[in-house]
Amino acid sequence: xxxxxxxxxxxxxxxxxxxxxxxxxxxxxxxxxxxxxxxxxxxxxxxxxxxxxxxxxxxxxxxxxxxxxxxxxxxxxxxxxxxxxxxxxxxxxxxxxxxxxxxxxxxxxxxxxxxxxxxxx
Amino acid sequence: xxxxxxxxxxxxxxxxxxxxxxxxxxxxxxxxxxxxxxxxxxxxxxxxxxxxxxxxxxxxxxxxxxxxxxxxxxxxxxxxxxxxxxxxx
Numbered sequence: 001x002x003x004x005x006x007x008x009x010x011x012x013x014x015x016x017x018x019x020x021x022x023x024x025x026x027x028x029x030x031x032x033x034x035x036x037x038x039x040x041x042x043x044x045x046x047x048x049x050x051x052x053x054x055x056x057x058x059x060x061x062x063x064x065x066x067x068x069x070x071x072x073x074x075x076x077x078x079x080x081x082x083x084x085x086x087x088x089x090x091x092x093x094x095x096x097x098x099x100x101x102x103x104x105x106x107x108x109x110x111x112x113x114x115x116x117x118x119x120x121x
Numbered sequence: 122x123x124x125x126x127x128x129x130x131x132x133x134x135x136x137x138x139x140x141x142x143x144x145x146x147x148x149x150x151x152x153x154x155x156x157x158x159x160x161x162x163x164x165x166x167x168x169x170x171x172x173x174x175x176x177x178x179x180x181x182x183x184x185x186x187x188x189x190x191x192x193x194x195x196x197x198x199x200x201x202x203x204x205x206x207x208x209x210x
Contacts, residue, residue: 007157007198048199058199062157089198091156 001036001066003096008079008088009058012045022084023061029078035067038097053086064097144181154187156194159201166192170202 010022023040030037043060052058072090079088146152154161165173165180165188172192175185195201 009199049196049202050199052199087199089194091194 001068003038003064003066003093004072004090005062005064005093005097006072006075006088006090007060007062009048009052009060009086011053011084011086012055012057012059014059014084018084019059022082025082026061026063026075026079029075030063030065030067030071033067033071033074035065035071038064038066055086058086064093066097143179144184145179146184146187147181154184154191156191156198156200159195162188162192162195162201166201168205170204 008026010019014022023042027037027040039062041062041064043062045057045059047057048055076088076090079085146154152161156162165178167173172189175182178185178188180188192201196203
């Protein structure tokens with residue numbers, strides 16, 4: 001078992017229940033694959049440094065977990081299938097999992113406000 | 122920073138431009154290099170999005186390598202730009 005960290009970007013137009021379903025789905029996939037999920041961190045919607053799949057913004061989710069090496073291949077395969085995940089990256093944490101302050105975006109406040117507006121629709 | 126008029130005094134007291142020398146990560150061990158902390162990494166990226174070289178950033182070799190790896194990871198997941206050219210609308 002090794003400690004990994006997967007960060008993925010959900011399509012910005014997926015909000016509310018649809019978004020929660022995606023977060024739960026990938027958490028469930030990890031649990032099905034007998035991975036020990038340490039943390040699921042939702043960063044919220046923020047601006048991307050460059051457009052991805054023609055989207056200028058995206059919703060970041062960070063998952064830290066302990067898993068065997070072959071779990072990564074399966075998780076990434078499923079992420080590729082899911083069209084709502086526009087980008088993902090898995091990193092091996094060599095020193096194990098350490099609690100760090102979540103990286104707050106410079107425009108976090110503005111982003112959150114907009115997200116609420118979209119929820120109300 | 123060499124002044125041709127005063128080459129014989131290496132530690133001259135009247136150095137006009139004092140640039141911070143030395144690796145800031147070696148000086149402060151609590152600083153962590155992490156691809157998710159773009160606020161730290163921004164300091165080592167030029168306006169064009171290029172990685173600032175070691176001779177300018179002042180980092181030691183070990184930490185410059187870590188910074189470089191972190192910036193590349195951050196670029197991969199769209200936290201940092203590859204270049205300023207592809208600015209979104």
